Amino acid sequence: MAGNSKRRGAMRKEGTKKGMVVGSGGQRRRGLQGKGPTPPAEMRPGHPAARRARAADGKGKQGGRGSDRRRPGDGETPETVLGRNPVVECLRAGVPATALHVALGTHADDRVAEAVQLAADRGISILEVPRGDLDRITGGALHQGLALQVPPYEYAHPDELLEAASESEEPGLIVALDGVTDPRNLGAVVRSVGAFGGHGVVVPQRRAAGMTAVAWRTSAGTAARVPVARATNLTRTLREYATAGFMIAGLDAEGSVTLDDFELAADPLVLVVGSEGKGLSRLVKQTCDVTVSIPLAGQVESLNASVAAGVVLAEVARQRRLRRP
Numbered sequence: 001m002a003g004n005s006k007r008r009g010a011m012r013k014e015g016t017k018k019g020m021v022v023g024s025g026g027q028r029r030r031g032l033q034g035k036g037p038t039p040p041a042e043m044r045p046g047h048p049a050a051r052r053a054r055a056a057d058g059k060g061k062q063g064g065r066g067s068d069r070r071r072p073g074d075g076e077t078p079e080t081v082l083g084r085n086p087v088v089e090c091l092r093a094g095v096p097a098t099a100l101h102v103a104l105g106t107h108a109d110d111r112v113a114e115a116v117q118l119a120a121d122r123g124i125s126i127l128e129v130p131r132g133d134l135d136r137i138t139g140g141a142l143h144q145g146l147a148l149q150v151p152p153y154e155y156a157h158p159d160e161l162l163e164a165a166s167e168s169e170e171p172g173l174i175v176a177l178d179g180v181t182d183p184r185n186l187g188a189v190v191r192s193v194g195a196f197g198g199h200g201v202v203v204p205q206r207r208a209a210g211m212t213a214v215a216w217r218t219s220a221g222t223a224a225r226v227p228v229a230r231a232t233n234l235t236r237t238l239r240e241y242a243t244a245g246f247m248i249a250g251l252d253a254e255g256s257v258t259l260d261d262f263e264l265a266a267d268p269l270v271l272v273v274g275s276e277g278k279g280l281s282r283l284v285k286q287t288c289d290v291t292v293s294i295p296l297a298g299q300v301e302s303l304n305a306s307v308a309a310g311v312v313l314a315e316v317a318r319q320r321r322l323r324r325p
Helices: 048-062 084-092 110-121 131-137 158-166 183-195 213-218 234-243 282-287 305-323
Strands: 079-082 099-103 125-129 146-150 173-178 200-204 228-231 247-251 269-274 290-293
Touching (some): 079 084, 099 110, 099 131, 110 125, 125 131, 158 200, 158 228, 158 234, 173 183, 173 305, 183 213, 183 305, 200 234, 234 247, 247 282
Parallel strands (some): 173 200, 200 228, 247 290
Antiparallel strands (some): 079 146, 099 146
């Protein structure tokens, strides 16, 4: 009888029997365990009531701010950089990574050898995996036998930029990006902020570029030294900065003053940069104390967001050097 015979190929594997199962009475194969009563709203992760409870608890402990000031990725998942050139560029730029995946049988050209050497020098795990497994990890995208696992960026709290500015001998200098969605622009701004003595960059939590591997690579490693904070509400954060004594200056093609007449460089300053297409949003523009335009000599109507930020930051740094005692 099939299932009872000891002949090869006639035995059922354990756990595959469809009839009665010992201990179940034949009524159910696997009993479902109840999870108990639904917990209160303030105890459910991700529920608005739970966030309010954490915020209230943080106010009691730290005088107005939650204890979790650093927010790793704000719920983002790890990023995977694919391709030999992008992986090598990320490793050269010092992008934080947790693992380098190398497909078995990959032709070891100069880029593969450099990627492996750079990862080994930095103590990054090097994992040789079958090509099929790497295809699955990358979702079938073109990877050329290399994939770099990058953890979510650890954003600062906007208040941390105020603290960094207060500890500096120079007047505070912060750049806020409003609606900039290209991570390369974000990375370039971070690099300019580091080059001209800024104390950090603020980006909105939604509808804006985040610190991806592309942004980190564009910053040429400056992201390791310049903090990037995420604001739940950029307008509210700018108002808080203004209350703390910062002047808010927005870049606008039809600004109230030109960069030649910009006299706020010596003051604690927040420079707000909008997207190249839409510019500053209405509420953010209304929050600014002054709007600044960059005089253009040619036929170009506007500058790239990161280029415009770099031009103004260079002018602010120049004026501050001239005004030093």
